[in-house]
Amino acid sequence: MRSKCYDLHNHTIASDGELTPTELIQRAITNHVDVLAITDHDSVMGLTEAATYIDKNKLPIRLINGVEISTAWNHQDIHIIGLNIDPENKRFRVLLEDQKKYRIERAKKMGERLSKLGIKDAYIKIKRYVPGDIVTRAHFARYLVDENIVKNVSAGFKHYLSKGKKAYVAPNWCSMATAVQVIKEAGGQAVLAHPMRYNLTRMKLIALLLEFKQTGGEAIEISHCRQTDKERAQLEQYTQKYQFLGSQGSDFHRLNSYLDIGRITPFSSCIIPVWHNWSI
Ligand code: AMP
Ligand code: MN
Ligand code: MN
Ligand code: MN
Numbered sequence: 649m650r651s652k653c654y655d656l657h658n659h660t661i662a663s664d665g666e667l668t669p670t671e672l673i674q675r676a677i678t679n680h681v682d683v684l685a686i687t688d689h690d691s692v693m694g695l696t697e698a699a700t701y702i703d704k705n706k707l708p709i710r711l712i713n714g715v716e717i718s719t720a721w722n723h724q725d726i727h728i729i730g731l732n733i734d735p736e737n738k739r740f741r742v743l744l745e746d747q748k749k750y751r752i753e754r755a756k757k758m759g760e761r762l763s764k765l766g767i768k769d770a771y772i773k774i775k776r777y778v779p780g781d782i783v784t785r786a787h788f789a790r791y792l793v794d795e796n797i798v799k800n801v802s803a804g805f806k807h808y809l810s811k812g813k814k815a816y817v818a819p820n821w822c823s824m825a826t827a828v829q830v831i832k833e834a835g836g837q838a839v840l841a842h843p844m845r846y847n848l849t850r851m852k853l854i855a856l857l858l859e860f861k862q863t864g865g866e867a868i869e870i871s872h873c874r875q876t877d878k879e880r881a882q883l884e885q886y887t888q889k890y891q892f893l894g895s896q897g898s899d900f901h902r903l904n905s906y907l908d909i910g911r912i913t914p915f916s917s918c919i920i921p922v923w924h925n926w927s928i
Contacts, residue, residue, distance in 0.1 A: 654923060655910045656685040656712060656731060657841065657869065657897020661779040662694035663716075664786035666902035669698035672909065677707055681910040683928060685712035685731055685897065690747040691782045692735040710928055716841060717831070718747065721824040721856060724846060728827040729869065729895070731922065733836035740834035743822060748781060750820040755783045757817040758809075762788075765814055767797060785809045786901070825863040832864055837922060839867040839895045843886075844879045857890050867922040870915040871896035873907045884916050894919035 659665030660672050667675065669686065672694075676684045686694050695713050702711055715730045733740060759771025770791060777787040789804030798804045808815040822830075828838040840860050843853060857868070870883045871894075887894050900909045915921075 652682040652928070653680055653910050654683045654896060654921070655681050655898050655900070655912060656683070656714065656839070656895050656922070657687050657716070657729060657872070658684060658900045658909060659688055659716075660686060660694035660698075662686075662691045663688035663780060663782040664784040664901060669694040670701045672900070673698050673701050673707065673709065673711075675903075676909045677709055679908060679910040681709060683710045683712060683923065684909070685714035685729075687714035687716040687729050687731075687897070688780075689716050689782055689784060690718060690744055690751065691715070691780060692733075692744065693780050693782075695735055713836075715744070715831075717743070717827040718819065718821045719824040719827045720819070720821040721859070722852075724848070725819070725821065726824050726846065726856065727841035728824060728831065728865070729839040729841050729897075730827075730831035730834065730836040731839060731895070732926075733831055733834040735834075737830075737834035740830050743826070743830045747822065751783050754817050754819050755788075758785075758788060758815050761815040761817065762808070765808075767792075767795070788815070824860065828860070828863045828865050837867060837893075838865045839869055839922060840865055841869050841897075842872045842874075842899065843868055843883060844875060845872070854886075857886055857892075861890055861892070865892070867893035867895045869897060870894045870919065871912045873898045873900075873911065875913075877913075880913065880915065884919055887915075887919055893922040893924065895922040 660669045713733050717728045719726050719728055756771050762770040774787050774791045777790050789801040792798045792804040831838045894915045896912045898912050
């Protein structure tokens with residue numbers, strides 16, 4: 649029997665993904681994913697459509713209610729995934745509302761920065777790039793590409809949107825500790841997303857892991873689409889040393905040459921997976 653395929657990190661049009669929740673489920677089924685978490689940035693708007701589509705069509709896939717919360721830790725954006733959260737939990741809903749508000753405030757300021765650079769009305773014009781209620785820098789990047797201001801999305805980040813670049817505005821995210829607390833209060837498990845993507849020094853990464861553990865973080869994302877074998881091995885070591893559970897996810901946004909739903913290198917069987925006590 650083949651082992652179950654878990655993909656616990658995916659985006660839809662509820663944030664900056666390019667597939668609807670229905671399309672995401674269809675692609676996950678095609679790719680034989682058994683357990684799929686939808687983890688939109690600061691949003692749970694995609695969950696109902698996905699669950700309804702699965703139920704109606706009696707599809708052989710288990711949906712995990714998830715979220716990816718943007719947080720601040722030592723002036724660094726850190727992403728915390730919540731798995732198996734109750735999307736109706738009051739404190740959780742309030743947190744998401746606050747995050748949405750910070751995103752709108754930041755987007756307005758980014759629009760002002762772009763305006764000073766001669767790119768007028770960006771905040772108004774990006775609205776048609778935002779199908780849900782969550783505005784991200786990725787939406788700005790797509791707009792800059794369509795306006796022929798940059799060649800592609802990466803160039804949009806490189807020249808305008810990344811930290812320190814011309815249109816960058818520091819966000820006002822909740823603290824990492826708050827996100828972990830609220831995820832737990834909503835009945836979920838907190839997972840540190842893509843620890844190697846923050847470009848931290850070894851010392852800082854260890855400090856992050858320790859603080860995440862101390863605040864109640866349970867798992868770290870060991871396998872991720874953009875990860876080398878060496879990075880994965882290093883994360884497996886940290887997972888064991890600091891007694892975390894392991895998680896994995898493609899971080900799917902759209903289909904491309906290195907990214908597809910369920911396309912993840914599994915982590916070692918020495919690691920206890922975040923799903924070890926799930927009733928599946
Ligand atoms: P935000 O949450 O609004 O700060 O936007 C961050 C999102 O933009 C991430 O979730 C990625 O999907 C995307 N992103 C960040 N950096 C890059 C990059 N260098 N190239 C392409 N997409 C990026
Ligand atoms: Mn994203
Ligand atoms: Mn992320
Ligand atoms: Mn993500």
